[in-house]
Amino acid sequence: MDAHDQATDEFDGSWVRARREQRGWSQSELAARASVSYTTVSDIERGQRPQVTARVQAKITQALEASSDDPATGLDASIVADALTTFAAVLERTQSDLQALEGRVAALEAQGPAQTVGSDGAELSREAAVLELQDVAERLKASLLVAPRD
Numbered sequence: 113m114d115a116h117d118q119a120t121d122e123f124d125g126s127w128v129r130a131r132r133e134q135r136g137w138s139q140s141e142l143a144a145r146a147s148v149s150y151t152t153v154s155d156i157e158r159g160q161r162p163q164v165t166a167r168v169q170a171k172i173t174q175a176l177e178a179s180s181d182d183p184a185t186g187l188d189a190s191i192v193a194d195a196l197t198t199f200a201a202v203l204e205r206t207q208s209d210l211q212a213l214e215g216r217v218a219a220l221e222a223q224g225p226a227q228t229v230g231s232d233g234a235e236l237s238r239e240a241a242v243l244e245l246q247d248v249a250e251r252l253k254a255s256l257l258v259a260p261r262d
Contacts, residue, residue, distance in 0.1 A: 123164050123172075129157040131176040144191055146175040210252050217245045 132142045132153075139157070143150045148168055155161035156172070164172075220242045 123156055123161075123169050125157045125159050125161075128153070128172060128176065132157075135176070142172070142175060146171040147191070148172065206252065210249060213245060213249050213252070217242055217249065220245065 128142075132139070137145070139153045140150050143153045146153070146168075148171055152161065152164070152168060153172070156164060
């Protein structure tokens with residue numbers, strides 16, 4: 113077993129909490145900055161996990177003791193990259209959903225007036241369904257963030 117994976121002496125959860133609060137960080141923010149789970153931070157602070165591995169203790173201590181002005185301090189680059197990848201996927205999916213929605217609106221408009229069933233099971237005229245779908249499409253368009261493209 114690696115020395116970093118062995119349990120250390122007790123890790124003072126009250127010190128972790130005091131230092132985290134002094135920095136104005138949530139438990140989630142500390143967990144992200146230290147690259148550990150939220151549960152780990154919570155358990156340590158509550159004394160539910162007084163012994164942690166040397167690796168976890170070092171990560172938390174380093175995050176709490178690093179200068180907040182230090183540009184190297186903060187979120188792990190892999191966390192930021194994962195967040196950006198997720199955001200890009202959500203944005204792409206949202207744009208795809210918008211295109212599909214616009215296609216449905218066009219198809220309903222082409223069919224002319226008649227009855228249809230809404231997503232809640234209620235009967236709607238096609239005209240009402242088109243208006244509702246157009247409203248949803250407009251709200252979706254308004255909420256889309258336009259990401260700068262290189």
